[in-house]
Amino acid sequence: MKDLNKRSKIIAAATKVFAKKGFFTARISDIAKEAKVADGTIYLYFNNKYDILISVFEEEIGKIIDQIRKILATETDPKKMLEMYVTRHLQTMKKNRNLAEVIQIELRQTNKLIKEYRNTKFIEYTDMMADIVRLGQSQGLFRADIEPDIAKRFFFGALDEVSRIWNTSAEGRYSVEEIAGQLLKIILSGISAPNGGLADPDGYPAHMPA
């Protein structure tokens, strides 16, 4: 039987190598060397280079989804949930820079390479955020004139860009907690209902979906 453990060893190695060199400049032989495995061995576990990338991505995002699901289950307050999501995301990306980079690459390149591939895992992940927003809205805690499906993109983009910076520049000026705190301030006061969810004194018209 093929060694399941070896598969994860390769995935771990690939994550590292992709992060460091980027998908295209990474060589299969780099991954093989990092995993302490022969080049050919990789093809016993994966169809081709793209397949490795996708596997890395899905596996890792899957892990995060599970973790965050578990955490969110312990909470019912949407504001707290948002806080948990953001904090957890940033913590994970900080701890695992490589993963953060692979997400960046994958998100922006794969759909050009493999058109058939619909990134369900990623959608699942960001939809969790949209669901939290919806929950908050139904409780009158979040403003009703925000579209959850736009908000989720917005928030994910913000989180992603922040962790991109960690990896790119050596900007260690701010701690995870500090950044998470700042983002949460903006997000929470950005979507909170002005006065508990009744009228909107700022005069923003409520959004009407078509």
Next chain:
Amino acid sequence: MKDLNKRSKIIAAATKVFAKKGFFTARISDIAKEAKVADGTIYLYFNNKYDILISVFEEEIGKIIDQIRKILATETDPKKMLEMYVTRHLQTMKKNRNLAEVIQIELRQTNKLIKEYRNTKFIEYTDMMADIVRLGQSQGLFRADIEPDIAKRFFFGALDEVSRIWNTSAEGRYSVEEIAGQLLKIILSGISAPNGGLADPDGYPAHMPA
């Protein structure tokens, strides 16, 4: 004299091709064909493939910077300025999908390829946003406990992710105006001072830079 016009023709072609195929899968011959020029001609104007990418990026970002500078000069209210920045950015990216994609690629790949390259144009662009935030803070309009240098990343990330979606999925559900409006709601109520910039009733501690 070398034809200056030809240089821009190549840049335009490269923008298109990079956007469609991504930097790495784009072939020089693709760009040449798109620009209606021989392969070799490209090397009369650029040193190599990366050079084309960087030139595309700087040229295009440069244009946006000039435009936004001009627009901002007509305004003194930081809230309005923020609004202009966001709207303009989204409009530009919507009108020129290719540019949006090139920015994505460039931002996430080049620094792996060419370590010497410090992306000053991009920094200049996002710093404009940080400056607006600072201005608003000095006038007591924006909350003082937001770090402009974190906020700028956050906002840029959000904008960028939103325009990524335009290009990736065929999500034409929302109009530019609608999305800009939503983002502005979140951003503005996210950083506005709770009560005109005096005390902070929400109990957020003011941020103290180290």
Next chain:
DNA sequence: TTACGATGAATGGCCATTCATTCACTGATA
């Protein structure tokens, strides 16, 4: 002895880059 995972050298294709050659234009000469 068999079966099967692992190996890594060899293959083949791709494509950035080069460069010998062509082309187009200028202006000097008669």
Next chain:
DNA sequence: TATCAGTGAATGAATGGCCATTCATCGTAA
């Protein structure tokens, strides 16, 4: 006006290097 070098841009076929993928072979566990 016709002819002829001289100049430098433009061309695109050929080169060379790189690297994903393959597969003949090896080692080993049952």
